[in-house]
Amino acid sequence: MRFDVVTLFPELFAPFLEAGVARRAYASGQIDLKLWNPRDFAEGSYRRVDDRPFGGGPGMVMLAEPLARCLRAIRAERADAASVVLFSPIGAVLNHTAVERWAAGEGAILICGRYEGIDQRFIDAHVDAQISLGDFVLSGGEIAALALLDAVARLQPGVLNDEGSHQADSFNPAVDGLLDCPHYTRPEEWDGLRVPAELLSGHHAQIERWRRDQRLALTARLRPELVEAARQAGALTLQDERYLKEIGP
Known part of the structure; x- marks a missing residue:
């Protein structure tokens, strides 16, 4: 190109x-x-x-x-x-x-x-x-x-170290169009603030659910129109909808 x-x-x-x-x-x-x-x-x-x-x-x-x-x-x-x-x-x-x-x-x-x-x-x-x-x-x-x-x-093959890293980017309609979740690295505690326990659990399903919930919560708070677009596109699961109902508007 x-x-x-x-x-x-x-x-x-x-x-x-x-x-x-x-x-x-x-x-x-x-x-x-x-x-x-x-x-x-x-x-x-x-x-x-x-x-x-x-x-x-x-x-x-x-x-x-x-x-x-x-x-x-x-x-x-x-x-x-x-x-x-x-x-x-x-x-x-x-x-x-x-x-x-x-x-x-x-x-x-x-x-x-x-x-x-x-x-x-x-x-x-x-x-x-x-x-x-x-x-x-x-x-x-x-x-x-x-x-x-x-x-x-950055979308060209081989440019990013991880070929799938851009799939979780904010706004990616191929996934769901939601905002990305927060990210953490070492040390586990910094300036009195700890990494969320879910990320330290080693339980992959629990980690993925935490990340999904964070994406939903962040998008609902900052860009609610993206949540509605994901809903219209059929990108939200029943579990997603239950979580959104729990956290409220």
Whole structure:
């Protein structure tokens, strides 16, 4: 799979490729990541990529032409019909289902905007989808691009030490869509706080039931809509429903 990232700050991506478990996806070639700077496709000695907005107002707007030239160069090298994705506050919020879809695909061309935004004509002509990380504004699309790339990379075979570890991740609809349970490690007592006795019992069924109950309780308290979605999907057992009734709303 290949991702081409259009960014004015390609240097932000270098540390990401060399640290953490995600680096394995790039070192192995499972994900081919190429960085493109639109300044390389701008005209004039200043390589200008932005200008003042028509109609006035604060900030600057990224020019359409350097981005279009950059995109043509990417298309010529890729020779495929990869989707063009723009990171934007008005985009669909990224979730686990979307990440799984990207992780199983052929990649995409990611556009990282800056300033007040991008000339709408480029968006109308070339962008296939817009993605947001949530209801807040970033100074550019690079952080959002890194978030998508990291989420996709960790789902590639062999990237995580345990192939099944992502199955218990929060929001995984292939399991039940609930939040993950709390986790503990050594020592058994820290700062006067002990590890729950169930995790020290050595009784695997009891441990799994404790973890399941914790997931149910945490999700019911913080994200009750996910419990309802799991119920509608038939992912809750009778024992799950009894526990939820016991702990109440």
